[in-house]
Amino acid sequence: MNTYLTRAVALAGSAALLLVAACSAGSGTSTGGSSAGAEQKLAIGLVAEPASLDFTTTDGAAIPQALLTNVYEGLVKQDESGKIVADLAKSWTVSPDRKTYKFELVDNAKFTNGAAFTAADAVFSINRVKSAWTTSLKAAMDVVQDAKAVSPTQLEVTLSKPSNDWLFRMTTRIGAMFSQTGIDKLATDPVGTGPYKFGSWKRGDSIVLQRNDAYWGTKPFFNQVTLKYFKDPTALNNALLTGTINVIGTVQAPEALSQFSGNAKYQVIEGTTNGEVLLSFNNSRPVFKDTRVRQAIRSAIDHKALLDTCFAGRGKLIGSMVPPTDPWYEDLSQVAPYDATKAKGLLQASGAGGTTLRLRLPTLPYATSCGQVVKSQLEQVGFKVQIDQLEFPAAWLTSVFKNADYDMSIISHVEPRDLGAVFSPKYYTRYDDPTLQQELAAADAGDEATQVTEMKKAARRISEQAAADWLFLLPNLVVADKNITGLPVNAIAESFDLSKLARS
């Protein structure tokens, strides 16, 4: 009896001790201290976790978001205003026929496996896109005829035809520079030249990046950055409220912002993205062959009211397929202002009044809520709309995207500079317009000034022709602890650039 009692007491005692230890262990620990010289750590909450770390064979925005510009660097990158600027290439020149690019490379960059970065690695990386990549993005490298290393710091790339788009695509993941000796384990152990190196990955939870102390450029402030992934927006918000993370990288539910904007502990940043929320039309359907029907839809939608209702008024009305950070941006939101009378007239003139339009929505929150508003606004001017929900991604991709079995849909197109890709006869919009194709070709082949004028023409054309309706541009909404500096205002590149972040 006595022994039982002692044992029970001992057990209870140690359990109590453990609990006390547990409670005290966490109470003082928040992510990262503020004392100077201490380990500086940062935790960022993001939404989509990568499925793999290898963006050469796995698609999706989450891998470049974590790794590009942080672990991998390109020859060029996009700055926050959308301009193409130098990165691993110090400078470059374009030949008069616009087919040959000569890059002058930095001479002190090193991969995290110890190898020096040279022009040979650049040639290897460019060629490897064509030979070993499997995702659809690799097509942007097809225009490259030849890449050769003139010297360890000089690279010459010859294109088969002039293409402004190619240099732009080099700022995206296909321009990432790989080490010839560091590609055995891309899915688990990425090797790049960037300011951070890959630390560890707890699947289903987080990725840790460590500062690359041998970095050739300006070393970042934080020694360690943890990217924590949250499927649920409420859990993401709670993590910031309770100090588990310091930054919410992308706010998914704008209506939840109020709990942060009124609080002095946090800062809320609102900028722009590349995500045009498109009310797409299947232009191969007879009813949409009539321009008046398409224009009637654009005039029937009160975009301001729609944005207020389904996205808490955050976001920007753009009226075409160009975000404000592209050099050829113009505000085209007044090309088709809200005018219910005009919409009714156009619809009547077209004689398509009785047709039922099938609005097939992916199961994404913004699509579902905006879809209801679109339906009610269209029905007010005499359209008939039938809403049809499709599970996203699989069912939507098969039915709408691949088979174009739809009349209208709503989805955000987040790829940069995607006007040409989206309004082509092969795409699910089935938009067949030879004049537009000519303008796009001229823009790609010309010099910078020509590119801007031609792209402006193209953007205005699809807007006037009502090739689709642009509901709004998704905002970039970031919430962070008040003392975090260097956060990007606009999210236009594929990466979440960690190198400029600091704590004041």
Place this chain on the structure above:
Amino acid sequence: MVLRLIERTAVLLVSLAVSSVLVFGFMAVLPGDPARVALGVNASDEAVAQLRQQFGLDRPLATQYFDWLGGLLHADFGTSYVSKVAIGPQVFDRLQVTLWLVVVGMIVALVVAVPAGTVMAARHRKISGLALSAISQLGVAVPAFLAGILLIMLFAVKLGWLPANGWTPPAENPGMFLRQLVLPALSLGLVQGAVLTRYVRSAVLDVLREDYLRTARAKGLRPFPALWRHGLRNAAVPVATVLGLQLATLLIGAVVVERVFVIPGLGSLLLDGVSNRDLLLVQDVVMLLVVAVLVVNFLVDLLYVALDPRLRVGQR
């Protein structure tokens, strides 16, 4: 006894076989091509076809089924379509996390349900019993995820006593592990406990009406000691059965709770697998859950016999 064991084992094996066909069948008819989802929206048909071949999706369904089953029998879970890494180690990593949740959740449930249910039964005509009854009724009505959200709002966001989410393995930081385990285990266990309380109550009530307990009372034992000595073992039989059946609900509850508390367990693996169309992974995890539930029910059946000697006499 032996006959019963053979009979139960046969039932288990047949259920396993049938459920494996069902799990495989459902995955096969699910819309959406994993190869296309893996390659992204603009992939060419040739690239998709090539990947389908690489995954073995172009083979006849029967071949795919038997390959999959054969692999499982050798503990080979195959390679994920999406991440291209072996599924087995991932599943076992995540299983450990979920087991902690389920086991601790179950303990919480028992700690709540056994005393509460017994008191409710013993005092079923008194105010205290009725009050407990009302509270448990409320608990039954609250789903685990709602309990989780409420607990987070109170203890994490408002009071700041415990973390709102996250998971640390016990070996890495035991203190943090415990702090992070408290709220999810409570939200799982309290709800489950409320359900279980009602079974304990009715089992104890049944026992209270038995002749042997009346005899015990007649010999001068007070109600609780009488119950303790003679009643609880008998009440344990129906409760153990329910407990086994509840394991399935507890696993499903864990899936949801993992999402609310951002815990990298089997449930979040399953959800990720579904959204990425990682069909093989989903198939494996679902099958594993089915096996767990069937095996536990099998064990409960055996336990039933062990607890109640009357069942050992092979009466049919």
